[in-house]
Amino acid sequence: xxxxxxxxxxxxxxxxxxxxxxxxxxxxxxxxxxxxxxxxxxxxxxxxxxxxxxxxxxxxxxxxxxxxxxx
Amino acid sequence: xxxxxxxxxxxxxxxxxxxxxxxxxxxxxxxxxxxxxxxxxxxxxxxxxxxxxxxxxxxxxxxxxxxxxxxxxxxxxxxxxxxxxxxxxxxxxxxxxxxxxxxxxxxxxxxxxxxxxxxxxxxxxxxxxxxxxxxxxxxxxxxxxxxxxxxxxxxxxxxxxxxxxxxxxxxxxxxxxxxxxxxxxxxxxxxxxxxxxxxxxxxxxxxxxxxxxxxxxxxxxxxxxxxxxxxxxxxxxxxxxxxxxx
Numbered sequence: 001x002x003x004x005x006x007x008x009x010x011x012x013x014x015x016x017x018x019x020x021x022x023x024x025x026x027x028x029x030x031x032x033x034x035x036x037x038x039x040x041x042x043x044x045x046x047x048x049x050x051x052x053x054x055x056x057x058x059x060x061x062x063x064x065x066x067x068x069x070x071x
Numbered sequence: 072x073x074x075x076x077x078x079x080x081x082x083x084x085x086x087x088x089x090x091x092x093x094x095x096x097x098x099x100x101x102x103x104x105x106x107x108x109x110x111x112x113x114x115x116x117x118x119x120x121x122x123x124x125x126x127x128x129x130x131x132x133x134x135x136x137x138x139x140x141x142x143x144x145x146x147x148x149x150x151x152x153x154x155x156x157x158x159x160x161x162x163x164x165x166x167x168x169x170x171x172x173x174x175x176x177x178x179x180x181x182x183x184x185x186x187x188x189x190x191x192x193x194x195x196x197x198x199x200x201x202x203x204x205x206x207x208x209x210x211x212x213x214x215x216x217x218x219x220x221x222x223x224x225x226x227x228x229x230x231x232x233x234x235x236x237x238x239x240x241x242x243x244x245x246x247x248x249x250x251x252x253x254x255x256x257x258x259x260x261x262x263x264x265x266x267x268x269x270x271x272x273x274x275x276x277x278x279x280x281x282x283x284x285x286x287x288x289x290x291x292x293x294x295x296x297x298x299x300x301x302x303x304x305x306x307x308x309x310x311x312x313x314x315x316x317x
Contacts, residue, residue, distance in 0.1 A: 019114030022180040029119035029176040033169045040165045051304045058311055
């Protein structure tokens, strides 16, 4: 009897409840998580870019310095 | 151990971990959307849960790694422990942010509100602020040795917030569902949660947790390699300055 009631309840729920009702929240949830991941990767790549620029600048300064010494 | 960590060849490990992490994310997304069944009460929006739990798990792992590194630094002050602690806290914070935001988005259809100051949500906010303050502390101390020591003590003490957050829903009355283990009688929440109803859901959750663990390792390796580069650049800069001033 209890099983019958729970099955009927589930069937009623299925009629009342649309599983796609909150799909926009599902998309929003995954989107914001993706945004945070991308934001962090962007910060890391920026740090790397700055370090590379610093290395290039030092290389350039060293080369200029060596050229001056030779001259 | 310390010497081995310092010598570790990250250039070889990083690309492998990166490829593995991306592959696992794709697999995990496919599993979450096409393999995991639709939850009967909440519908498709419940699929947020797999990444929400995965992110929360990895955030806790990150803070635990920071705790171990903090203890190791206090036992034997070596730069590598400090670097691992910084990287772990940083990644832990990113994952905590993901957990909070995804939970809030799920909460809107499930609880009819974006945010509620329940014990779990309050404690995780405190946790987030405590670990943000870790970077403020590091920024405030100039001396390298002092900074390392202070940061190590702080990161060990800060782990209390992780324990409080974990037990908050198990000990206090909360709207947040308890996923693992039983809540105490007094902590029974307002929302009934029957756990993971199907085996497919359990498999999907385990894949997500594994994926996020690999992602954590990949980010940690990337962050450590990047920190080595930044440290080398800083070192070179100071040598340069000395040469030009001399």
